[in-house]
Amino acid sequence: MLTSNFLLATLKETPADAELISHQLMLRAGLIRKLASGLYTWMPLGLRVLKKVENIVREEMNAAGALEILMPAVQPAELWIETDRWEKYGNELLKIKDRHERDFCFGPTHEEVVTNLMRGELNSYKQLPINVYQIQTKFRDEIRPRFGVMRAREFLMKDSYSFHADMESLKKTYQDMVDTYMRIFTRLGLRFRAVLADTGQIGGAFSHEFQVLAESGEDIVVYSDGSDYAANIERAENLEKTQPVKEGDTSPDGKGKLKFARGIEVGHVFQLGDKYSKSMNLNVLDENGKALHPQMGCYGIGVSRIVAAAIEQNNDKNGIIWPDAMAPFQIAIVPMQMHKAYRVRELAMKLYEELRAAGFDVLLDDRNERAGVMFSTMDLIGIPHRIVIGERGIDAEIVEYKHRTSEMSENIAISEIVSYLKAR
Amino acid sequence: MLTSNFLLATLKETPADAELISHQLMLRAGLIRKLASGLYTWMPLGLRVLKKVENIVREEMNAAGALEILMPAVQPAELWIETDRWEKYGNELLKIKDRHERDFCFGPTHEEVVTNLMRGELNSYKQLPINVYQIQTKFRDEIRPRFGVMRAREFLMKDSYSFHADMESLKKTYQDMVDTYMRIFTRLGLRFRAVLADTGQIGGAFSHEFQVLAESGEDIVVYSDGSDYAANIERAENLEKTQPVKEGDTSPDGKGKLKFARGIEVGHVFQLGDKYSKSMNLNVLDENGKALHPQMGCYGIGVSRIVAAAIEQNNDKNGIIWPDAMAPFQIAIVPMQMHKAYRVRELAMKLYEELRAAGFDVLLDDRNERAGVMFSTMDLIGIPHRIVIGERGIDAEIVEYKHRTSEMSENIAISEIVSYLKAR
Numbered sequence: 001m002l003t004s005n006f007l008l009a010t011l012k013e014t015p016a017d018a019e020l021i022s023h024q025l026m027l028r029a030g031l032i033r034k035l036a037s038g039l040y041t042w043m044p045l046g047l048r049v050l051k052k053v054e055n056i057v058r059e060e061m062n063a064a065g066a067l068e069i070l071m072p073a074v075q076p077a078e079l080w081i082e083t084d085r086w087e088k089y090g091n092e093l094l095k096i097k098d099r100h101e102r103d104f105c106f107g108p109t110h111e112e113v114v115t116n117l118m119r120g121e122l123n124s125y126k127q128l129p130i131n132v133y134q135i136q137t138k139f140r141d142e143i144r145p146r147f148g149v150m151r152a153r154e155f156l157m158k159d160s161y162s163f164h165a166d167m168e169s170l171k172k173t174y175q176d177m178v179d180t181y182m183r184i185f186t187r188l189g190l191r192f193r194a195v196l197a198d199t200g201q202i203g204g205a206f207s208h209e210f211q212v213l214a215e216s217g218e219d220i221v222v223y224s225d226g227s228d229y230a231a232n233i234e235r236a237e238n239l240e241k242t243q244p245v246k247e248g249d250t251s252p253d254g255k256g257k258l259k260f261a262r263g264i265e266v267g268h269v270f271q272l273g274d275k276y277s278k279s280m281n282l283n284v285l286d287e288n289g290k291a292l293h294p295q296m297g298c299y300g301i302g303v304s305r306i307v308a309a310a311i312e313q314n315n316d317k318n319g320i321i322w323p324d325a326m327a328p329f330q331i332a333i334v335p336m337q338m339h340k341a342y343r344v345r346e347l348a349m350k351l352y353e354e355l356r357a358a359g360f361d362v363l364l365d366d367r368n369e370r371a372g373v374m375f376s377t378m379d380l381i382g383i384p385h386r387i388v389i390g391e392r393g394i395d396a397e398i399v400e401y402k403h404r405t406s407e408m409s410e411n412i413a414i415s416e417i418v419s420y421l422k423a424r
Numbered sequence: 425m426l427t428s429n430f431l432l433a434t435l436k437e438t439p440a441d442a443e444l445i446s447h448q449l450m451l452r453a454g455l456i457r458k459l460a461s462g463l464y465t466w467m468p469l470g471l472r473v474l475k476k477v478e479n480i481v482r483e484e485m486n487a488a489g490a491l492e493i494l495m496p497a498v499q500p501a502e503l504w505i506e507t508d509r510w511e512k513y514g515n516e517l518l519k520i521k522d523r524h525e526r527d528f529c530f531g532p533t534h535e536e537v538v539t540n541l542m543r544g545e546l547n548s549y550k551q552l553p554i555n556v557y558q559i560q561t562k563f564r565d566e567i568r569p570r571f572g573v574m575r576a577r578e579f580l581m582k583d584s585y586s587f588h589a590d591m592e593s594l595k596k597t598y599q600d601m602v603d604t605y606m607r608i609f610t611r612l613g614l615r616f617r618a619v620l621a622d623t624g625q626i627g628g629a630f631s632h633e634f635q636v637l638a639e640s641g642e643d644i645v646v647y648s649d650g651s652d653y654a655a656n657i658e659r660a661e662n663l664e665k666t667q668p669v670k671e672g673d674t675s676p677d678g679k680g681k682l683k684f685a686r687g688i689e690v691g692h693v694f695q696l697g698d699k700y701s702k703s704m705n706l707n708v709l710d711e712n713g714k715a716l717h718p719q720m721g722c723y724g725i726g727v728s729r730i731v732a733a734a735i736e737q738n739n740d741k742n743g744i745i746w747p748d749a750m751a752p753f754q755i756a757i758v759p760m761q762m763h764k765a766y767r768v769r770e771l772a773m774k775l776y777e778e779l780r781a782a783g784f785d786v787l788l789d790d791r792n793e794r795a796g797v798m799f800s801t802m803d804l805i806g807i808p809h810r811i812v813i814g815e816r817g818i819d820a821e822i823v824e825y826k827h828r829t830s831e832m833s834e835n836i837a838i839s840e841i842v843s844y845l846k847a848r
Contacts, residue, residue, distance in 0.1 A: 042494040070466040
């Protein structure tokens, strides 16, 4: 992409009402724009990041054998009345009346809809287990939306739901999903922890949260320095049932001391059991022709939230630092004076085409701007790899390469730069 | 994909309340399920088709230089009041009150939101032209939703909006979009016509509809058998302003006689002019530092509707006939008795892997069913290419190949089948 064909919507000033660094940077880098409280438009640069996250989630869910579906955003009240959540869910449920005065909501989650769907599809244990997922726009009418897409009202979610003939099968798929989530967050290039958690409003017996580690995180992760034990603070304190857990306490498994870290919840997996299959009377016949309520699991990932969490974890005073897998463009080509220097322009276009052919997403800054302006834009929007092309470099047959996290650039032979980037 | 790992949700009986053949077939083939009036879940098989359409639309929009964004589904009333459409749009606008009793709607279209967005981004003619698009869930509260996804309340739409310093630039992008739409519908493998149309509720001066030709279409397309003239019936009759147009009349351009065809509208492009930029006071500075209201175009494609329209155009008594580009799987492998015959199973899996490696989406029917059951499932769900593998064929070193539209199958050497399918 050439910047002249793109909508770079960077801002010079930090918007006043953005408290969180990710919210500030997403506005300043032109990833999002606010439409109304808790409602954001994804700009071209931001949407590229969102789609990369979405695609990695989709690839790993497919690889795990889950089947993608797409359920409506708008859901009839009747189903929520069946599970007794129409009133209980509270004011975060955005209720809607249609033109015939029938009650609907803009779905914040889809347990009711998917259980209803399966009432029509499942009749035998032979069809189990099954795991379906969607990547879809949801709405939660937060009383005070803030922090940008971190806690928006409208957001993009991957939610999946599995159905099982017995607990053993549920546990197996649950573990598959934990493993899949580990692969997803590893591929995204994020530092994270999977921690034991309580089950909250969704219900069920057992759950894990996936926490992206960041100093600004709202959640406290408690982990052992001598074992795999990790839990969120609520879970850790509930289990202890004595007094607040503190750093340095002995881990509940007796192995090591507890440490604290701050995290941002980006994923949550639940063993729901038969809560929904029972209340909505979903049943299938078992091997003996007897009806059973399938055991269910549900597995969520906050796709849009991941973008903000990644920025909370990866930024410096100059802007965002994208992990390669999430970067809107992996490589920025910054040519010096290309509007005057024919050789610079020619080499910039040549490298642009070669790097694209090698499979990279490349942004060529063809604005007629000073070097400093172009550098600070590329730093702000967080492009991991930067190539600077100038006349003197061409004379010496080199370009300057700098990683977003390096202080210094290095000279790379023009003939080597493509293979150099491929090898990184 | 193996059928045993998939959710084939075919139905034996035609659902009683489905009038249109595409609606019947989408339910019977298990592409969709109804949640409530005008609300449908896309099942795994249907979503594969929807995503193929979506991807072709995205690729061609990107190739045309349009920039993808994603605006919220939920829109504040204030913007609709600015353009005087909050009341005028009528009951199809699904109005919502949030927990603070503020007015919103579930957007049926995004002229207001995108014009508001550009008020914040555009300030100079140098930023023009710009063309942004999104592929997004929309809602129109139809009084009597029917025909399945053909006229659903919640639907998937590609909508784009362009902004220009003058009419000449608008006309150029408008023509680019007409050309892009021609490429999209051609790639999808549909028979269609671009026809002149009136502008309706969106407003503006000039528009073209894209009509997928099908006998069951609700719209009448009037075209000349001696020239490029084509219009929808409303436009043809308005321009004549005398008496109803009928088949055999002389074309308005004097070249040829008029013919009628039936069509389903799947795309519509508009020259909006300054209707929205004026009413919402979007302006940029021109070369002389004077404020101007940008000229706007808007361009829609009914992504989910295309799936139904394609079926209306391409079906027979046995079911759907997908064009290759839209097929959920291009190739069905149907092995005879694979659960008993080791050689059949082995060859089926080998061809499955080879064809997938060659880039095909392949469905291997590994159900323990009679041949007739497997054949009718593959016909119903419309897979274009079918390979039957049996023991006698293996002895003769052949498989049976049949196209969905052929009466007869042909024998192809096992060693040739992959290259045979690649060449088709």
